[in-house]
Amino acid sequence: MVYSKKDVDTGELGALQAAGYQEEIVENKKTESLDxxxxxxxxxxxxxxxxxxxxxxxxxxxxxxxxxxxxxxxxxxxxxEMNTKRYKENEMRQRKNQKANEKAIEVFRQEVGKKYPSHDEKIRYRLWRDQDQRCAYSGNVIALGQIFSADCEIDHILPFKKSLDDSYMNKVLCFEKENRNKADRTPIDAWGGDNDKWNQITQAISQWKFLKSKVDSFLYDRKGFKRTLFYFSQLTDTRYISRxxxxxxxxxxxxxxxxKGFVVSEMRHQWGFNSLIGETDKKERTNHCHHAIDAVVIASTSRSLYQQAANQIKQNKLKIPEPYADIRTELEEKLKHVIVSHTPQRKLSGGLHEETGAGYVAKHGGLVYRKTLNPEFTLKNAMSIIDEQVKTKVLEQLENYGNSKEAFNEENLKTLKLGKNPIKRVRVLQSKIKTTKKNTAEDILQQTKFGVKDKSGKVLNI
Known part of the structure; x- marks a missing residue:
C-alpha cells in the first residue's frame, strides 16, 4: 500500500518492483492469463x-x-512416489508402530492403572524401549515408573522451533535436567565441547538399532543443521513436482x-476430521478419502490462518477454530458419495477377459488362441496346435529335451524354427468354450457381466 501510494502511475506492478520483490513474481504479473x-x-x-x-x-x-x-x-x-518396496516397508513400519502402541496400552494399564493412555504416553513408552530404557543424553537408566512422570521429557533432537520436525525420528526421551541443559540447541552444540560427555552419548546411541536417521541427527552442529534444513527444504518443502x-x-x-503437509496434518487433527475415516489420532491411509479431507483443510486455510497455525504449532498451542459450525457434518455426508479415482490398469483397447487373443475358426469348430511358447507350455497344449507343421516341430522339441522347462526356455527356443522362421507363438484350439457362432461383439457381451449400484446401494445387473 505504501509503495502504491508513492507512485500511483506505476500501479501494483511498480509497487512490487519498488518493494524489491523477486523478478519472477513481477514477471508473473505481466503474464497474460489463460482460460x-x-x-x-x-x-x-x-x-x-x-x-x-x-x-x-x-x-x-x-x-x-x-x-x-x-x-x-x-x-x-x-x-x-512410493514404489512397491517402499510401500511394503511403510506398511511394515505402520504395523510395527501399531503393535508398539498396543504394547504401551498394555503396560500402562498394568503399571499405572489407566485404561486408555494418551498419544504422548504411547510415544514415551516407545522411545524408552528403543533407547534401551536409558536417557538419550545421560545414558542413565530410566525406570518404568519414571517414563510417564515429570522426571522425564520428550525432546526434539533438532530444535522444533527451527526444524518444525515433529516426527518420531526427531524425538528422544530424556531426564528433565538434561533437556534443560541442552536448551534450544543440537546435541553436539550442547555437549560437543565436553569430550567425556560426548563420548558417553555417542557410545549410547550407537547401540540403537534401526534408527540410523535419528543417530545421524545427533551429529549435526549449528552449521550442519542449517545445511540439513536447506536439504529438507529442497527435498520435502519444494519437491520438484510441487514447484x-x-x-x-x-x-x-x-x-x-x-x-506444508505437516501444518495441514495438525489442523486436520485439531478439527477432528481424522475420525471420519479412521481412528481419532491417525489418518487411515488405506482409505483414499483422506485426500478429500486434506483438500477441505487446505481450501479452508488462508495465508494468514496458515501463518497463525504454524506459529501456534511451534509453541505447542494449536487452537484454530473450525471454519464454520457444521463443516464436519457436511464433510461426513459428502464423503459418503466420494468416488475415488484410480490409475487405470487397462486401456479401453485392452482385453475384457484373458490377455490372449481369440478368434472363431469355422474349419476347427471352435475358438483358437495364440499362445506364447514358454516353460509352462505343456504336452496337452502342443497336441492342440492347429497348424500341423508347427505342431510336428513343437512335439519334436519336447521329445529332444524331455520336458517343457528345458524345451521352451529362452536359450533352447532359439533352435525351434520352421524353415528360417523362429517359432515363438502358436495357434491352439481351446475346448474350454464351445460355440457354433463367430466371436462377435454380441457374443463377448454375453460372456461379460456388468453391475452398478443405485443410490441406496442395491446392485443392478446389466
Whole structure:
C-alpha cells in the first residue's frame, strides 16, 4: 500500500518492483492469463510428467464445470512416489508402530492403572524401549515408573522451533535436567565441547538399532543443521513436482499459494476430521478419502490462518477454530458419495477377459488362441496346435529335451524354427468354450457381466 501510494502511475506492478520483490513474481504479473491449462512441458522424470498431466486434466475439468478459481492452494508433496518396496516397508513400519502402541496400552494399564493412555504416553513408552530404557543424553537408566512422570521429557533432537520436525525420528526421551541443559540447541552444540560427555552419548546411541536417521541427527552442529534444513527444504518443502505445479498453475492468472503437509496434518487433527475415516489420532491411509479431507483443510486455510497455525504449532498451542459450525457434518455426508479415482490398469483397447487373443475358426469348430511358447507350455497344449507343421516341430522339441522347462526356455527356443522362421507363438484350439457362432461383439457381451449400484446401494445387473 505504501509503495502504491508513492507512485500511483506505476500501479501494483511498480509497487512490487519498488518493494524489491523477486523478478519472477513481477514477471508473473505481466503474464497474460489463460482460460485453461495448456499441455505441460515434458521433463526427464516420468513420474513428474504423469503428475502434471493429471493436474491439468483435473484443473481443466473444474474450470469447465465451475469456471476459473480465484485462489489455488497446494499442499507441498512429501514423497514423489512410493514404489512397491517402499510401500511394503511403510506398511511394515505402520504395523510395527501399531503393535508398539498396543504394547504401551498394555503396560500402562498394568503399571499405572489407566485404561486408555494418551498419544504422548504411547510415544514415551516407545522411545524408552528403543533407547534401551536409558536417557538419550545421560545414558542413565530410566525406570518404568519414571517414563510417564515429570522426571522425564520428550525432546526434539533438532530444535522444533527451527526444524518444525515433529516426527518420531526427531524425538528422544530424556531426564528433565538434561533437556534443560541442552536448551534450544543440537546435541553436539550442547555437549560437543565436553569430550567425556560426548563420548558417553555417542557410545549410547550407537547401540540403537534401526534408527540410523535419528543417530545421524545427533551429529549435526549449528552449521550442519542449517545445511540439513536447506536439504529438507529442497527435498520435502519444494519437491520438484510441487514447484512445477506452482509455476504451471500461475498461467491461469489466479493467486497460487502453498501449505506444508505437516501444518495441514495438525489442523486436520485439531478439527477432528481424522475420525471420519479412521481412528481419532491417525489418518487411515488405506482409505483414499483422506485426500478429500486434506483438500477441505487446505481450501479452508488462508495465508494468514496458515501463518497463525504454524506459529501456534511451534509453541505447542494449536487452537484454530473450525471454519464454520457444521463443516464436519457436511464433510461426513459428502464423503459418503466420494468416488475415488484410480490409475487405470487397462486401456479401453485392452482385453475384457484373458490377455490372449481369440478368434472363431469355422474349419476347427471352435475358438483358437495364440499362445506364447514358454516353460509352462505343456504336452496337452502342443497336441492342440492347429497348424500341423508347427505342431510336428513343437512335439519334436519336447521329445529332444524331455520336458517343457528345458524345451521352451529362452536359450533352447532359439533352435525351434520352421524353415528360417523362429517359432515363438502358436495357434491352439481351446475346448474350454464351445460355440457354433463367430466371436462377435454380441457374443463377448454375453460372456461379460456388468453391475452398478443405485443410490441406496442395491446392485443392478446389466
Amino acid at each position: 485453461k491449462l495448456p499441455a505441460p512441458q515434458e521433463t526427464s522424470n516420468p513420474i513428474v510428467n504423469k503428475g502434471m498431466h493429471e493436474l491439468r486434466r483435473v484443473v481443466n475439468a473444474v474450470i469447465k464445470q465451475y469456471g476459473k478459481p480465484d485462489v489455488v492452494r497446494i499442499e507441498m508433496a512429501r514423497d514423489l 512445477l505445479a506452482q509455476e504451471y498453475l500461475r498461467q491461469l492468472g489466479c493467486d497460487v499459494n502453498v501449505t
